[in-house]
Amino acid sequence: MESLGRSSTSRCECEYASLAVESTAGTDAYEQDFSMAQLANNLHNGNSSSVADETGTLFHSAGGSIQACDRVAEQLLGYSTQQLVEMTIADFMGRMICPNGSAIAPDDFPAIVALQSGQPCRNVLGFQKPTGERVWICFNATPLFQSNASTPDAVVTTFSPVANAASLLPITDRPVIDRSEQRFRQLADSLPHIVFAARPDGSITYVNRFAQEYTGLGDELLNQGWAECIYPDDRDRALATWMQAVHSGEAYEMECRFRKADGTYRWLLSRGLPVRDGDGQIVEWVGGCVDIDDRKQAEQALQASEERYRAFVQQSSEGIWCFEVAPISIDYPEDEQIQHFYQHGYLFECNQVMAQMYGVCAPEDLIGVRLADLLVPSDPRNLEYLRAFIRSNYRLVDAESYELDQQGNPKIFVNNLIGIIEDGKLVRAWGSQRDITDRKQAEAALQQSEERYRYLVETIPQLVWTANANGVLIDINQRWSDFTGLTLAQAQTEGWEAIVHPDDIATLNHKWEVAQQEGYYRAEGRIRRADGAYCWHLHEAIPLREQGEVVKWFGTATDIEAQKQLEQQRQALLEREQAAREQAETANRIKDEFLAVLSHELRSPLNPILGWSKLLQQGKLDATKTANALAAIERNAQLQSQLISDLLDISRILRGKLNLEAMPVDLGAVILAALETVHLAIEAKSVQIQTTLPPTVVTVNGDAGRLQQIVWNLLSNAVKFTPSGGQITVELQQLDYFAQIRVIDTGKGISPHFLPHVFEYFRQEDSSTTRKFGGLGLGLAIARQIVEMHGGQISAENRGEGQGAIFTVQLPLAPASSRSPSSASTSTATDDLTGIRILVVDDETDSREFVAFALEQAGAIVTAAASGAEALHQIDRSPLDLIVSDVGMPDMNGYVLLQQVRESKLAKQVPAIAVTAYAGEFDRQQAIAAGFQKHISKPVDPEVLIEVVRSLIQ
Template identity: 55%
Template structure:
């Protein structure tokens, strides 16, 4: 129920001495279920500067009726009601009343509640704890424009004064009421006398000072301890009122003695006597601290609004909506636009109509703005602007009171967000494709087609980078029908520069808008593929660049950030998925290979579970050991029982080390027992499998039979050892040969010196007969030495080729030893060496070649004489010790070092091979001795106690049976050889040799013609018709072989059958064979003994009469 008793002040009575002012009284309805609080709000209004008729209502059921019947000018609506439904009351009032009174809502400090109230139509919203008389009155007066002055306290005073003139009793009664009212209101009320002293002070001001009325009355501002400056100002203002009769109004800041500070508004008003004289000054002071703060807050809010308006990133503009007579929105006009809106749209549309604003130019916006104005409800929209192809988010809200036609619009560009949302949906769709596709080519074709259509691309390719980082291999690619198929291998340096490669190796995405202008690309090669823009996203694995996702366009293109983000996100999904697909395919292929390998491997494949101790073994176990895996235990221990006992301990130690160490693999070789009992060498290779915690849980490997390989290795080691020995021997032989060649050079040159020297003396000096004989002896001896050296070399050559043959007969070793002694007799006499011989007188024969056996004995005797110093002793013994004949030659000479003794019979070995050696020779004599002795079935040994203690050589040769050892009759003397009348053709390009042979043969009675060349010989042959031809081999233009072949091609009448001897310095076995093959009957090497040559010629002539 409405309270008919208003709290407004009684109607003032008119006083003669007060100016009369009519104050319009406003009817205010307070809706609050709390009566006490409603009374307090009424009281606050009554204490404000204004005239109000207060109505209160606890329920909202009769509010509409009261508004219609009582002429309510304003409503104060308290939201703290049961159910909080009073905010909804505003909607009902607006819909049921022709004119809804302005409504002030009072509630909690709740922003959302305030927004609800204001959106519902409230004129203002006040926070309950901050409501004062001033804020309440200001809110009402702002809501209710008034055209009259507020009478305030002056009207009340005039009313009171007018009432006092009626009667003293009424005056006393009014005075009491006045004092009571002044004592209860929060404003400070007071009176000053002519001296500026307080004569009345109401209680609120006394409370501020902390004084009683008695303590305050009669004192001025100085005496009440006001600051001097403030006290002086107030006293001047009081005096000014008394003097001028003018009202003084001002504000000041004051801190009371009790420490209460505030901002105060005060009015000093003159009180006039009936004659118009100022008798006193009335004052009132109001605490306006809250209002000042509110005003400051309002200014700050306005500044914030203006700052927000100009600085927010969102676009903001205000429009006025124009309606026609049918209340239909027909146009809008933009009244204000912030800078952000101008930047977003690209134009300032202030003052323009809707059709001129590109952002909202469509006619459908009339209805949208009209709806916001009519309902007062905000509207949020997401719209696509066709003109600039961008998305915007709009929020429209009505501004002002119910009659306002102004709408505020906040908007922002959400194109990127919409693209992100579309990209997210696209990626979600791609993820679904990943879930159902399992092949890499299917994934690339599907993803490539979708991203190509979505971003309007030409090609999408997935490239794998080779290990060197030089080539890109594209196995998977999607392309439009009109674009190039880029599957293939590409050398990176032919398409991109080092700057591109540096970026992708640093895991940077490369964006190229125009391949023909970008310095990182090779323009002509991209042009050939019709690629003019691309994005390349690298993928790295384990720190290495492995793949590239390439997005290509056939036209230059500016890539948007959301597109690049999408491509990056796509690569983040596609790379792991493709890698997983490849790994799954590789795993499947690996498993298939593993399955096949268990059949292909010549051994057993195993999988050992360390946690259970169980081991899987393939059927290869049977091929390896003759045991089927299903016939034996699957436990690891079974295998251990098959390992060779000598290998078990070491193998277990190695395996434990592997399991505890950081390696993930191992290789062992050991032996296992086959089912038939024999041992196999096996090679065991395995890999350790770890769980996610890094623990080894499985061991997978294979065991193969390497028995054959081990045998081959052993054989190879033996072969290598033999080869090593052979190489060492060859190296030693080479070293010996090198030393031998040095010795040969020395030994061959040494005899030349006396030969050349004495020959020159014989030609240039007159020597006596004795010196001539001596010179000729020296020359002959040294020539024989050279011939012997050459013969030794030839013998060694024959021995090495196995071509040395023996002319075996029964040989008397006694005669052989005596002949050898005669040969060295001169050397023995020259060194005064004592020769001691002990020859068994018995006559026994050995089977052999007399010349070769004499060569053996002569070699041993020569060495003994050579190495025995002057005055030394050489002992020669011949003994017959069945079944051997033994020849011992001992000397007191140089001896043999123990280290050299095992090598004394080696070819080309000399104990002293240095340039300072004391004794000459080639180091071949003893080698020939051993070979010839062994060729005769005998043995030869050397013994020496060391250097300086002499040496003993013992030769054992098998004896012939006694019945074959008979006395031989002396051979008949060889008849003398006669060459008289023998026609001989001598062919040699060397003048000296040719002349010597011709001269010598002529001395023997032969008829000789000499030819200096093969051609000359052919010419001589046909006219001379020789009995025999002697020809050199090494000649210019045509050698002896060629000459002989040409001769043999002639007829018998032309001399084609003439006997021929090859007389040459080419003394090798091959030379002998070549000479016989060319047509020579005999091969004689230079130098040749004259007697040997005569015998050969005579024998050959006799054989070919």
């Protein structure tokens, strides 16, 4: 059995122990705290981190009994944990034998030896398993200590099977194992460093387990193989140092870089000692190598840091200094410390820049100068500077000091400093400083300039601003803020576009881009006032440059709102004048065109009327020609009458005097009546009429006469533009809530450019002297107005060039409760006025004789009067049944005549009819108000006159 604690060590062991202690300096001690309960628990649960696949572990208490074991121990020994724990140490040892077959003594069991000696112990013993099988096991016992304990409190025994006991016996003729060598190797393998042994000639004979793991090599390290692991640049030096030690027989120490298993090189500290026999002869070398790479890197970093520091101090653009001070407690009052600084503080170190700041050539000329000779004690700002240094725990950043250079010139420095405290006392201060004297003087001058500038910008009437090179606001005057209602922060956040009128942003942006090239900004634009209103301003700005580069823009905004309003008023006045002139010119042109057309349209019917009248007076026409002549005269007279009616209707519409007599109206009857009116024109052009009417009555609320006028206008228009042999379709439909009339023709159609104007007054697609179709261009305009007065709408669409047009009228249906339609009359009056006594009053002979003749033809007894006075005379002479009177007469008009008639006894109740050329709605209402029962406009249709007379008499 081998026990390092019980056997006396050889000289080699002592030498190596000394080397190992030196090599492990700074590492953890071998002894360490441990938890028995935790260790026992780990072993019991198989969690021991020290157990290999074929290595069992036993945990012994201070008395030697087994407290725990792992699963491998159970397998190797054949007993369960419970059985092993219940065994006494004597029972456990009773199952063992020594390699020579004898029973073991307590000194043979490694755990007992380790507990007694406090040293690790190893031995090979035989153990008898419960099955009777004997196994040979190598036991290794390691004592465990609590902190600061001198005796072990427990032992951990690791063990593994060996092939047989003979494998552990010494070489031939060596009956006992070389325990010294075993102890040496056991100690060497336990260290976390490289350990080696060599012959006297320097050939390596042994390396420990750590060396093999560190390099990843085994026997390759023996003899001179270790040299291959040394960094090439260090190899020759390392070999020379080793061989010099071998030749001199003296211990050595060297540093070199050594290759690890991963191929990296690390610095090692290698030490070697010679082992001598009793005669002083070297019998062996032992040594070790400790990894010092981290230390070397730290030393190199420190060296580099020192070099950088020196380079920084010498090359820095700032003054670097160190003031030494006689140590003073930091607990002293501030004023005492400050007084001490001034009396016992002096410059200990500085760089060249620092020396130049104080007007000397070299740092040596400044070192040793007292603080009081540099930092002016009488300046209260310096007292505050030192107080701030103390109050900030002796650390100060960007603090200003007011000093004197060696020529007595005032200087201003900005300092960064830190005090060094040792044992509660301030001993020195390190710091840096920059000379800001020129900057401070410039700032003072700038401040004066800024004050003058601020006074200027706050007194001028403009809005003043400054912006950086990119146009971002950096300053505004109070007038700018008051006008916009924004602070500088708000303006910077929202941007200048927030106050510019949206319509002006593009212009101002473009002007700004131009200004970047031209170096001057000028633009007009509206900016928003605080109350939300926009006002015109003239914006001007110039760039401020430094070294040729624009650094900011200085600009103003001048209020030009009043000027702009005058310009706008002038412009508006000019535009109104131009528009009025254009309107007048257009109106004059339209008027001229209208008058030309009107003259043409009025004169054209007069030509056949006058011509045929002359021929009839000559009496040379036969019966056929006479009938043709009379038909032509009637046709053209009706045409003139319709022209006059259209003009009067337009006049009423434009003055808002066109009234409707609304009642339920059957639209089918209205269409038939309108067709009856134009049937002669239709027949004359051989145009086919196709009428589509619903089987039920379609009723609307409206004026039957005006509705018939709408249809008649559309039909007349269709007949006019439809060529001979063409077709006109009239449709009536009752839709959901309205009635729809469509007039479709196969004429020339409506050109696209004229279609939007087809319902405008006095508009004709062709108003030239070469036009094919006559008319004043009023019919469709009148139709549109009447339709809209009925709450409906009218539209036109083109079917295509030469394919005709479609006119659509939509009218709201009458409520179901009021649908009792009255039809448009298509019947003619009968000539049954026999015996009716009628007085006809008119100052125009032709008109008076025409009316009298028409009434006489119907059987009436007619008395004619040429004036109002004559009419009153006739009334007094004979009784009357009816009065038919003109209104516009000289001396006494029709209104005055009727007033006097109503005052007489004989004709007070006699009905009266006003027959006049005053055909307006107002004229009709005025006639009714004056006492007339009916109003008939000239020219008078005999049939209409007779029908009206009959209605009054009946």
